[in-house]
Amino acid sequence: MNQVTQTRKNALSLFEQTGLPTTSNEHWKYTDISRIEPLLAESVEEHVSIDASAYVINDLDAYRLIFVNGILDEEQSELPQSISVLSLAALAHSVSDEESEQLAKLFEVSGDEPLFNGLTALNAATASDGATVCLADNAVLDKPLYILHLSNQNNVIRHGVMLGNNAQAEIIEHFVGLDDARVLSNISTNVILKDSANLAHYRLQQEGLKQSHIARVEVKQMRDSSYTLHAVELGGLLSRADIVVNLSEIGAHCDLNGLFVLDGRQHVDHHTRIDHKAPHCSSRENYRTVLDGRSHGVFNGKVVVYEGAVKTDSAQSNGNLLLSKHAEIDTKPELEIYNDDVKCAHGATVGQLDDKQLFYLRSRGVSAETAQELLTFAFADEVLTSMGNNTIRRFIEKAAFAKLPHSDDLKELLD
Amino acid sequence: MIVIKDLHATVGGKEILKGLNLEVNAGEVHAIMGPNGAGKSTLSNIIAGRDGYEVTSGSITYKNKDLLEMSPEERSWEGVFLAFQYPVEIPGVNNTYLLKAGVNAKRKHLGEEEIDAIDFMTLVRHKAKIVELDPSFLARSVNEGFSGGEKKRNEIFQMAVLEPSLALLDETDSGLDIDALRIVAGGVNKLRAKDNAIVMVTHYQRLLNYIEPDFVHVLSDGQIIKTGDKSLALELEEHGYDWVKESK
Numbered sequence: 001m002n003q004v005t006q007t008r009k010n011a012l013s014l015f016e017q018t019g020l021p022t023t024s025n026e027h028w029k030y031t032d033i034s035r036i037e038p039l040l041a042e043s044v045e046e047h048v049s050i051d052a053s054a055y056v057i058n059d060l061d062a063y064r065l066i067f068v069n070g071i072l073d074e075e076q077s078e079l080p081q082s083i084s085v086l087s088l089a090a091l092a093h094s095v096s097d098e099e100s101e102q103l104a105k106l107f108e109v110s111g112d113e114p115l116f117n118g119l120t121a122l123n124a125a126t127a128s129d130g131a132t133v134c135l136a137d138n139a140v141l142d143k144p145l146y147i148l149h150l151s152n153q154n155n156v157i158r159h160g161v162m163l164g165n166n167a168q169a170e171i172i173e174h175f176v177g178l179d180d181a182r183v184l185s186n187i188s189t190n191v192i193l194k195d196s197a198n199l200a201h202y203r204l205q206q207e208g209l210k211q212s213h214i215a216r217v218e219v220k221q222m223r224d225s226s227y228t229l230h231a232v233e234l235g236g237l238l239s240r241a242d243i244v245v246n247l248s249e250i251g252a253h254c255d256l257n258g259l260f261v262l263d264g265r266q267h268v269d270h271h272t273r274i275d276h277k278a279p280h281c282s283s284r285e286n287y288r289t290v291l292d293g294r295s296h297g298v299f300n301g302k303v304v305v306y307e308g309a310v311k312t313d314s315a316q317s318n319g320n321l322l323l324s325k326h327a328e329i330d331t332k333p334e335l336e337i338y339n340d341d342v343k344c345a346h347g348a349t350v351g352q353l354d355d356k357q358l359f360y361l362r363s364r365g366v367s368a369e370t371a372q373e374l375l376t377f378a379f380a381d382e383v384l385t386s387m388g389n390n391t392i393r394r395f396i397e398k399a400a401f402a403k404l405p406h407s408d409d410l411k412e413l414l415d
Numbered sequence: 416m417i418v419i420k421d422l423h424a425t426v427g428g429k430e431i432l433k434g435l436n437l438e439v440n441a442g443e444v445h446a447i448m449g450p451n452g453a454g455k456s457t458l459s460n461i462i463a464g465r466d467g468y469e470v471t472s473g474s475i476t477y478k479n480k481d482l483l484e485m486s487p488e489e490r491s492w493e494g495v496f497l498a499f500q501y502p503v504e505i506p507g508v509n510n511t512y513l514l515k516a517g518v519n520a521k522r523k524h525l526g527e528e529e530i531d532a533i534d535f536m537t538l539v540r541h542k543a544k545i546v547e548l549d550p551s552f553l554a555r556s557v558n559e560g561f562s563g564g565e566k567k568r569n570e571i572f573q574m575a576v577l578e579p580s581l582a583l584l585d586e587t588d589s590g591l592d593i594d595a596l597r598i599v600a601g602g603v604n605k606l607r608a609k610d611n612a613i614v615m616v617t618h619y620q621r622l623l624n625y626i627e628p629d630f631v632h633v634l635s636d637g638q639i640i641k642t643g644d645k646s647l648a649l650e651l652e653e654h655g656y657d658w659v660k661e662s663k
Binding site for chain 2: 355356357360361362363364365366368374375378379
């Protein structure tokens with residue numbers, strides 16, 4: 001048995017010991033996954049081929065990886081020549097013993113990791129495929145890598161991203177549901193950034209309104225590396241993401257930006273955890289939610305500053321706009337600090353639109369309805385302004401805008 | 416233009432305006448002066464239609480219509496403009512977009528066609544010059560990160576674009592240094608015309624050195640207690656508000 005198979009077997013045992021998280025677990029208090037439990041028993045059905053062109057972000061100039069129900073569709077993918085992007089399934093079959101040892105690391109899970117739960121182990125044990133992206137030292141990916149995940153069946157995917165010293169890349173993960181199937185995605189993305197590496201990471205979840213999405217993003221950062229995440233949640237019935245960033249060496253920096261635009265009975269829960277383990281690291285976090293209908297948002301952002309992590313600079317903010325009296329947000333920014341030489345700020349706001357701003361717009365001739373829509377859009381858009389990729393930003397703005405209440409008067413905003 | 420008759424108004428149950436009378440005609444510039452707490456800002460806010468003010472009796476007739484029946488946006492479409500004392504910052508809402516939305520909503524209300532995009536930009540650039548507003552401000556979010564003086568200049572710029580019939584300037588001079596005051600006042604003077612009216616609400620006489628009023632009113636304890644020409648402002652400066660109250 002090669003190393004990969006053994007490691008995945010261990011992950012399965014870990015899952016069997018742990019089981020699924022329940023609402024009695026503090027981190028799963030607001031997210032009850034008992035209703036998705038039956039989905040775990042359903043096996044992957046027959047292979048379907050789907051034309052991805054209707055789902056890709058069209059005007060995006062990027063390399064493409066297309067996954068259909070958890071399997072890479074090589075025909076529709078376009079891989080860069082210069083770097084290694086390999087299908088995990090193919091890799092696991094063809095590797096030598098030595099390579100197997102390396103790859104096995106991608107499947108290692110430990111019950112001691114922050115926000116570990118049974119689904120984390122289950123992902124490592126049962127992932128059918130994924131992308132392994134390796135950039136050598138000083139390599140710069142000349143175009144973004146766009147990974148589209150299409151699904152109408154259960155799918156379990158595990159990606160691994162490793163950027164060498166000074167390497168740079170932009171990776172866009174896009175999740176789209178093909179129909180109204182009641183299925184589950186379990187996606188794990190594991191990132192290692194070596195010295196001064198720089199990764200811009202986009203996660204856009206637009207699955208079907210009966211789909212459930214479980215995600216884990218784990219990032220380990222070395223000296224002076226920089227990681228930026230833009231996590232946007234628009235689709236799905238239930239979506240949970242655990243984002244775990246480990247600033248393990250001096251001078252590392254991360255930015256976590258999140259936006260939820262929800263309505264109906266959608267439920268989205270993000271738990272983020274940033275570990276400041278080394279001196280002179282900085283982190284910024286900005287999450288915004290706009291909740292309509294009977295939707296439910298959960299944000300839990302925890303920053304831990306370790307004893308030796310002097311000169312830590314951390315700021316976190318979370319703004320929530322409730323458009324309906326039936327919408328609900330549970331927000332909890334948490335800060336644990338174990339040394340005195342730090343600068344940390346955090347805060348959360350929950351509210352409706354600002355009366356002064358509404359009156360100002362109306363006094364300039366903007367109708368009450370348009371003024372409300374304009375301010376709602378501006379609130380959501382604020383978190384997108386830090387996106388470096390304008391094509392993605394426009395795409396997300398349009399998708400978010402379509403979900404927000406809007407009249408014809410406002411369309412011009414996006415011209 | 417506007418006729419205010421025996422206006423009584425309360426804020427949070429407390430009576431602030433206690434029988435105020437005022438008539439302003441087209442082509443006139445009025446200054447309403449008074450000590451803090453006299454009701455100056457209450458009057459501006461009521462005319463612009465802000466929530467939280469209750470008119471208990473009296474009337475405001477604007478262009479022969481009942482102003483108090485109109486929503487804030489309808490008042491804007493009909494030509495009422497308030498230059499705010501403290502303009503609010505609106506991150507994410509573009510300054511130019513706001514004005515275009517305002518101009519087009521007004522045109523729609525008046526049954527006119529929407530403004531051509533190029534004509535609009537020409538208009539906006541021309542008006543920005545009047546208040547010496549750097550064109551880079553046009554692309555920024557409304558008032559976001561503007562200094563106090565820039566915010567006031569932006570108010571007068573918006574006034575220039577929206578071309579109101581009745582402009583209320585609420586403490587427009589507060590927080591301005593002399594240079595900024597000269598620019599803002601210069602902008603207002605260029606907008607004076609025989610078919611519009613301007614009402615300045617101010618605590619100090621300073622602004623009136625730059626924008627010369629036809630009438631000066633003294634507002635005290637919710638009523639206009641004295642009306643005169645610009646010389647009244649100078650007397651107030653010299654003797655203080657108590658002098659008017661005593662000589663009433």
